[in-house]
Amino acid sequence: MSRLNNQSRAAEPTQDVFQAIADPTRRSLLQLLVDQELPVNVISGHYPMSRTAVSKHLRILAEAGLVKERKVGRETRYRLDAEPLRELKRWLAYYERFWENKLGALKRLVEEDEDENGGSS
Secondary structure: OOOOOHHHHHHOOOOOHHHHHHOHHHHHHHHHOOOOOEEHHHHHOOOOOOHHHHHHHHHHHHHOOOEEEEEEOOEEEEEEOOHHHHHHHHHHHHHHHHHHHHHHHHHHHHHHHHHHHHHOO
16 A cells, blocks of 8 residues: 555554553543643643643554644644544443453352351351
8 A cells, every 4th residue: 555645644543542541641631632622732731741741642642543633823733533432442342241240240249148147147
């Protein structure tokens, strides 16, 4: 496949979504961008770190496809793209059933143990 322009390449995630959301600062950035598109200087004002550090976090999120960038004049604005999170949710749904079954079994064991111990006191 031939190299496409930067916008087309940016649409293809180059960063793993799991690694991108593993960092609490990046999760916080996603929450900040849920309902609004913001420039990096406004985003930076929400964090006790340099604008460069915030930009690095935003770049990782963009490479994972979790945020979209848009140039407006000289500034770059960022907004959430939740589609990778929806895909992640669908993938995790399988494991959620597994944990619900395991937690249900644990609950039954605890309740049985309480019934046995509670009746002998």
